Amino acid sequence: MGLTPAAFAEAFPFHLVLDDELRVRQVGPTLARLLPALVPGCQASAHLRIRRPPLALTYTAICANPRSVYVLEAIGSPLRLKGQMLPQPASRHLLFLCSPAVTDIAALAAVGLSLSDFA
Numbered sequence: 001m002g003l004t005p006a007a008f009a010e011a012f013p014f015h016l017v018l019d020d021e022l023r024v025r026q027v028g029p030t031l032a033r034l035l036p037a038l039v040p041g042c043q044a045s046a047h048l049r050i051r052r053p054p055l056a057l058t059y060t061a062i063c064a065n066p067r068s069v070y071v072l073e074a075i076g077s078p079l080r081l082k083g084q085m086l087p088q089p090a091s092r093h094l095l096f097l098c099s100p101a102v103t104d105i106a107a108l109a110a111v112g113l114s115l116s117d118f119a
Contacts, residue, residue: 014081014099018044020059020092031081035074048072051080062094063087071101 003011005026013030022044032038038047045057051071055061062070062085072081083098 012097014083014097016044016096016098018059018094018096020094022057022059022094025093034079035077047075048081049075059092059094070096070098072096072098 008015009029013028015026015028016024016031016038017026019025024038024040024042024044026040027035027038035047038044048057049072050057051073053065053068053070055065066085066087068085070081070083070085073079074081080101081096081098082101083096086095086097087093088095
């Protein structure tokens, strides 16, 4: 049994779905609040860059490294996201399940978050 889109968004408030051209297709509700310009249809590279692993932000490069832990940083924001890219070969989408890369609770406020923003 799969999750409905609403249940998925509630369980993964920081998720991101990208197509094979790295256009945004879906954004978790908390991530959408933090990065309001990251909307469906926009190019992910206009708002995010890969900090780790050291590779290009391309569908092919990401699919070639499915077991890597990714750190993406928002352009123009202190927000960093840490998680895993899950290629979905049937739909040619990438699912990025992530959470903010913070080291302590005080760092949450610096990026506009509180503990209630987490699932």
